Amino acid sequence: MLMKLGWAFLNDHEPWAKFLRAKFLNKEGLLTQYYKNSSVWTGLKEAIVTVKAHSKWIIGSGKDIDFWRDCWGSDTAIYGLLEIPDDIWKHCTAKLSQIIHHNTWSAPPEVVELLGCLGIDLNGIILNSSDKDIRVWKHCPHGLFSIHSAFQHTSSHAPKVWWYPFTNSKVILPRIASFTWRICHNSLATEDFLIKRGLHITSRCSLCRCNLENMQHLFWNCPQSTEIWDWIASLFQLQAGFTNLKTTLESCKQLSSYLSDIWKAAVLNIVYLIWIARNAFVFEGFSHSINDIKRRSLVAIKDAAGLSCNNMANNCLELSIEVKINCGAVAIGATGKAGVGVTARNHLGDVLGLLTKGLDSVSHCWKVANFSAFQAAKMGVSLPVGNLETFLRRPHFLTKIEEPNVCYFRFT
Ligand SMILES: [Zn+2]
Numbered sequence: 001m002l003m004k005l006g007w008a009f010l011n012d013h014e015p016w017a018k019f020l021r022a023k024f025l026n027k028e029g030l031l032t033q034y035y036k037n038s039s040v041w042t043g044l045k046e047a048i049v050t051v052k053a054h055s056k057w058i059i060g061s062g063k064d065i066d067f068w069r070d071c072w073g074s075d076t077a078i079y080g081l082l083e084i085p086d087d088i089w090k091h092c093t094a095k096l097s098q099i100i101h102h103n104t105w106s107a108p109p110e111v112v113e114l115l116g117c118l119g120i121d122l123n124g125i126i127l128n129s130s131d132k133d134i135r136v137w138k139h140c141p142h143g144l145f146s147i148h149s150a151f152q153h154t155s156s157h158a159p160k161v162w163w164y165p166f167t168n169s170k171v172i173l174p175r176i177a178s179f180t181w182r183i184c185h186n187s188l189a190t191e192d193f194l195i196k197r198g199l200h201i202t203s204r205c206s207l208c209r210c211n212l213e214n215m216q217h218l219f220w221n222c223p224q225s226t227e228i229w230d231w232i233a234s235l236f237q238l239q240a241g242f243t244n245l246k247t248t249l250e251s252c253k254q255l256s257s258y259l260s261d262i263w264k265a266a267v268l269n270i271v272y273l274i275w276i277a278r279n280a281f282v283f284e285g286f287s288h289s290i291n292d293i294k295r296r297s298l299v300a301i302k303d304a305a306g307l308s309c310n311n312m313a314n315n316c317l318e319l320s321i322e323v324k325i326n327c328g329a330v331a332i333g334a335t336g337k338a339g340v341g342v343t344a345r346n347h348l349g350d351v352l353g354l355l356t357k358g359l360d361s362v363s364h365c366w367k368v369a370n371f372s373a374f375q376a377a378k379m380g381v382s383l384p385v386g387n388l389e390t391f392l393r394r395p396h397f398l399t400k401i402e403e404p405n406v407c408y409f410r411f412t
Pocket of ligand 1: 206207210211217
């Protein structure tokens with residue numbers, strides 16, 4: 001609650017906030033360091049420092065931003081990056097507006113060099129088109145302070161285990177979270193574990209059938225699992241070669257919060273699906289194909305995308321991960337046999353995959369204007385009822401697809 005008061009102290013325009021700022025800030029806008037007779041100030045002062053450390057700025061004129069003590073160019077204020085005695089700091093009172101002129105950076109070369117040494121590249125920081133400086137809370141996509149996120153990011157009750165932030169998410173279903181808990185506690189009944197417990201069995205990996213089964217092999221070293229990891233890494237344009245759950249989950253750090261959500265859902269669901277495939281073979285003798293696991297992973301990713309409340313970055317890398325889905329259906333004759341078709345294409349228009357299915361007779365006849373979906377649906381008409389075929393990449397019969405940035409007209 002003190003942090004909420006601290007956020008309001010820094011940002012509110014209510015009379016009480018203006019009064020407190022006038023009383024407790026000096027003329028340079030810094031917190032007073034000497035004693036002030038107040039019942040709340042001692043606690044509030046500490047909360048304000050914490051709020052500042054967890055805030056960033058959308059920079060306008062820079063008049064409200066402390067060059068040294070505010071986080072404006074990186075996650076840490078320059079104050080925290082330099083080791084300078086306190087008696088020198090008190091003379092460092094520059095505002096960021098001193099290196100901004102007419103809405104563009106105008107820092108002297110020495111300042112640019114200093115900032116470069118601290119990892120701050122001014123050319124990479126975009127200035128707000130208005131003159132207004134806006135303080136944003138780092139941990140919420142909308143930039144507004146919330147007690148919930150403040151508690152999560154500053155409380156000493158923060159989780160002590162590395163996997164908790166990955167499983168405690170809206171996009172992770174409870175059964176996937178509890179399965180992850182079992183993996184992280186080494187409590188899966190893999191065959192090496194059963195042998196250690198005294199069972200006399202012959203161990204064989206259910207996926208490749210030529211190695212002993214243990215968790216490391218099944219999830220990370222098995223050629224079948226590796227193929228799935230390489231596939232998902234290429235979809236997200238990440239470096240493949242994963243060897244354990246922790247580094248795999250953490251490899252999404254450079255992605256937006258939205259894609260991080262999807263990545264963690266993809267990783268945890270793939271691990272779960274590998275285990276399901278292993279169990280199907282061990283207990284039922286049924287063998288799942290790699291394509292089957294990939295297809296079910298994509299369904300899980302689609303569901304996670306629907307559950308995520310976060311935003312994606314509007315850049316080429318992230319947009320290229322999003323896929324356009326075209327779908328359509330076609331029937332032969334007014335009450336003839338029908339088929340449906342779906343094509344998935346990326347931002348460049350390349351066909352990533354295609355699905356087609358034969359349907360029974362339908363009472364309405366309609367076609368789609370989308371060429372690729374139409375061709376896929378036509379293919380479905382020739383399939384026996386209920387049969388479904390999937391293709392990775394562009395199949396040979398898909399001769400016509402819409403080109404990006406071209407207008408198409410439909411004549412009836
Ligand atoms: Zn294997």
